[in-house]
Amino acid sequence: MSHEDMEHDHRDVERTFAALPPAHGRGFAGTWWGQAWLKALEDTALDTQQLKAGRRLARAGAVGAVSVRPGRITAVVQDSDRTTHRADVLLEELDGEQWDRFLDMAVERARHVAALLDREMPPHLVEDAAAAGIELLPGLGDLEPECDCDAWDHCGHTAALCYQVARLLDQDPFVLLLMRGRGERALLDDLQTRSTRRIEAPSEPDGVDAVEAYRSGDILPPLPPPPELPPEAGTPPSLDTDTPPPAGVDPAPLRHLAARTAVEAHRLLARALRFDAEELLTEGELTVEQDAVRLSVRGPGKAVADRLADGSARDREGLARATRAWCLGGVAALSVLEEEWAVTGETLARARAALESAWDEDERPSLRAKGNRWTVVGTPAQLRLGQDGRWWPYRKERGRWMPAGAACQDPATALASMEAAGGAEPA
Structure with missing residues (x-):
């Protein structure tokens, strides 16, 4: 083996990540596999106060460079009083037979390899590995702490290390595979070798087993929580620039149309998020006359109001009455304003x-x-x-x-x- 290959092998079985900046105002795990890592920590730790202390230390940037090796992660963590502690977290490695089964499974499903190369951990890969008897993500009790503060359970230092590693896992799932015992280069080389053998061997027809395809529908990751509804509609971009508008384009109606579109988008978002927002429209497409009334809300300028009055088949006074009705109840209120019908x-x-x-x-x-x-x-x-x-x-x-x-x-x-x-x- 050449000196260069030896250096590559050394880097492949140990990776060191520089200390990450403070994480104020953001979560530690955005991916589902990063969240699974933290769940293993939070389900295992017996002292929730230590978890809170660990989150504070990690958010403050108190975790130094993180060393990742098969079966172990290590970092120096600085306490609020500036004392430092070496924290380690151990995770059981996969044995040779488990790695063989995992690699054979990954090669059989090309999408798994493609996802890993894109630095993603697809749920299908984890589920397929579990079906083969291989647990990639840690479970309850799998993250074993060691710290020179002599805590017998997860302390604030090992918890801080785990929270920081969740951020690393978000960026690169190969960090988890290295902890399980196989570095990125060795893993990809082995996958390439097995893929070549598979191509050379007689292949089965392309396709996915129907049972497998049906089963995969239940293993998608959960959707993220819906965003919070902004308190009001956003402000459209300004059209005031040094460049004059093209011939035939009037900026005033465009400004008003952009503002009303923002209001309508806010209303639709409120309904989608199931907030108790006032419903101004019934289901169905508006007529031109009705839409002209909707656009006249919040007092457009005179030129725009004149155009909307023409579009609504009303005079300015009639448009004002219709707009007042619209603000009270949308299409239903407009109908009551303008339609008289026999009650029988x-x-x-x-x-x-x-x-x-x-x-x-x-x-x-x-x-x-x-x-x-x-x-x-x-x-x-x-x-x-x-x-x-x-x-x-x-x-x-x-x-x-x-x-x-x-x-x-x-x-x-x-x-x-x-x-x-x-x-x-x-x-």
């Missing part, structure tokens, strides 16, 4: 029953009905019945009926919400 049959019977039971007899207001609209006699107040059976309060302002609140199942509540808002003109 069972729907009329339910509406009358709701009005009869909403107030005590001596408190019931005098109502005059026309279609789906009940006007309170002698007042500027009105109740409108929606197609979904909800009641919408309306108030007459400057001679026009205007939406005055959100829908309610109870007509008395709807009317009371309008009266509480105040501001109605005299009858």
Whole structure:
């Protein structure tokens, strides 16, 4: 063996990783195999206070360079009082027969080798190895601590070392394979040799066994937790640049459209994350007229508002009323504003029953009905019945009926919400 080969062999059975910077504000394991490593630690340690101490030390960057060898990882860890301790964590190596079974299994499934070369640890590889009787990831009690602080269980120093190694595993799963007894170069050389023999040997038809394919659907890693909903929609990028817009392009409508798109994206994200966000749209595609009303929310400039009014087939005053309705209930509120329909049959019977039971007899207001609209006699107040059976309060302002609140199942509540808002003109 040449001197160069001896140096490669030495590097292959021992790797030293420089001390990592502090990990403030981030987790120690982003990959599922890094999380499995930490689970083995946290399930084994008997003293949770030592685990917390280890996390603090690791986050503070108190773990020095980490040496990884077959069966052992080592680092010097500095305590908060600046004393240092050598911490070791032991992990049982695979024997020769186990490595043979693992390598034969990996060669049979080319995707395993490809994933390792991409520095990934696919769940299929771990599951297939387990089926062959080989546990790659540590389990309960597999991470054995040794520290010169003389702790008999995992102490803060060995815990800090394990948390730091989780970060190394995220970057390179070959670190785990080295701990199990085989360095990267030797492992890849052996895989190459076995792959060559397999190619030269008579091969079976390509494909995956149906049972194996069906079984693999249950061994995918869990999905990460959903992100938190931002408190409000983001701010679109600014269009104010030194470059003038191309001919025929008006920046003002683009700015408004980008802002409304951000608001709609926030609403859709809220619904996807199952937050109790106000639903402004019903399912289904909006008409051009409805979408023009949606885009008019939050006061676009005059030029944009004029274009939206044209697109909504309304004048500016009509668009303002429609926008006010939209803000109270989306498509349903817009329909109640603009559509008058005859209430008949069972729907009329339910509406009358709701009005009869909403107030005590001596408190019931005098109502005059026309279609789906009940006007309170002698007042500027009105109740409108929606197609979904909800009641919408309306108030007459400057001679026009205007939406005055959100829908309610109870007509008395709807009317009371309008009266509480105040501001109605005299009858």
